[in-house]
Amino acid sequence: MRVAVDAAGGDKGPDVVVAGAVAGARRFGVGLLLAGPESDVRRALSRVDLSGVDYEVRDAPDLIAMDESPAQAVRRKTRSGISVALDAVKRGEAGAMVSAGNSGAVMAAALMMLGRIPGVDRPAIASPLPSRQGYSLVLDLGAVTDPKPQSLVQFAQMGTVYAQRVMGIVNPTVGLLSNGEEATKGNALVQEAHALLAVAPGINFHGNVEGRDIPRGVVDVIVTDGFTGNVALKVAEGAAALVGEAIRQELTSSLLNKMAAAILKPAFARAKKRIDYAETGGALLLGTNGVVVIAHGRSNVTAMQNAIGVGARAHNGGVTDAIAAALLELQSAVA
């Protein structure tokens, strides 16, 4: 299996993307199809060890900036790394696509070129977030700011499939993010979605969960609208960073503290790795006909490497086909 990579996307340039992709290919045993301006990609490739890595370069000279209007950029720049990589997925030449570029453009292009899985009204961005129990899958993290209640049911269904196929959980529990555990809590959207989720087939619905239940890992899958999910993700990242910073400042406040802190450096590094929100490498766009991984714009080599793994596991788990089958079942149960 090959993973198609938007080699031009991301804040750090082709060198970092290509180095991460090659490391990921080796680690997860996949081939690469690198789409970007050919000379840039070849230069980046010349700087890394390629032994044992199956790869192909596909020229994609058009560049889409991180702040460019997604729909317009995708329509005008048909030979961008994003479009060329997605085209490879569409043709079956690659089993997954990874981009750290303009995430709006990735979503727009994926919808346009791959289309939606039948039964999915709106694709969602899903990512496992660190919790006390390991990880909880949270979706949507920003694709749909004002979803309909039915979309949240589809998110629950897609998240269930992902948790089964990729996280290996047989009967994943699903929580609906709200401002209180009681079924009566929530805004209008959540109250309507709660009623639908309570009777939806194929979903092991736990009920409402609160913000603190994400890091607590109370359920396996947490569904929410893309506005709230995006705020929650960024609050979690920011709060974790704030704690780390406060501790760092206090620990270097005296020479004795500095010495003790030096002893503990490896322990801190392990703790950081456990709760690093970038460690998972990339979020999946669930609901399009093909595996699409949206990596952080500021992805480093490790994050890109892990993004390749996210794509490989989703492909190997047959996530796209399993979602299609699950939603067909959901629809026939409702009809």
Place this chain on the structure above:
Amino acid sequence: MRVAVDAAGGDKGPDVVVAGAVAGARRFGVGLLLAGPESDVRRALSRVDLSGVDYEVRDAPDLIAMDESPAQAVRRKTRSGISVALDAVKRGEAGAMVSAGNSGAVMAAALMMLGRIPGVDRPAIASPLPSRQGYSLVLDLGAVTDPKPQSLVQFAQMGTVYAQRVMGIVNPTVGLLSNGEEATKGNALVQEAHALLAVAPGINFHGNVEGRDIPRGVVDVIVTDGFTGNVALKVAEGAAALVGEAIRQELTSSLLNKMAAAILKPAFARAKKRIDYAETGGALLLGTNGVVVIAHGRSNVTAMQNAIGVGARAHNGGVTDAIAAALLELQSAVA
């Protein structure tokens, strides 16, 4: 000035509430009006040092459980600690009211007994949350799950007054919580509110801010709907706790680590204090005719003590009158 305290409210019982209230009265130089079942309150008082503290006990035999339906409980139980304390504020016998009891009941009773400040459609729950810069005031944290865009403008106005009068910031910046910084980002509510805030008088509008900007302290006041605000608050608390827990586990993974960690214990305690979401003690219900402090149900003695301080500062800053004046100005500017 006296602070009226719902002595029966909270998960930990009258002993903790009364001990915290007495400590707060001494620390912030205010008197107390303690409302609760008289024998319970007197017993709690007998267990603390009362020297130099001006206090009065007012019998309030009705108990409202934490999970009781707020509106019903308030209507039926007219002699609860919540109602008796609010009544003292209404009569001008107390300058502020503090409760760690059923927060829905506190809100319902405050609306019913004190009424809204003219120009306020819906009161909001506001609390300073820890940030890299100290604190940012965030509102609404859970009073209104589906506000109208105009309500967010009122929240901005009320938050500005609070930041000026209590936090001492001359010209506080206000951010609108969204899923991206650009003015085009946000759900339907945020996009409409953004347009209103951009032209609202008396508000130093910074534009949209993201979830991570709360812990970063990018602006002084952050406005959001009560659903998103509640999720954000609880995610921040949970993520901070998760980081602390991961570090604690790693630091005790060997004898050498344990020894180094022991040296650093005071430094960890200082860091924890800096970012403790309970440290502020209580949230203010902004928009009712009188100062109402909603403390965490699980408030300990320190949190109750700090809640008294929140009430005292809001009263001394003349927050209620200043909000009334600001909203009058806002309304005449719009008209």
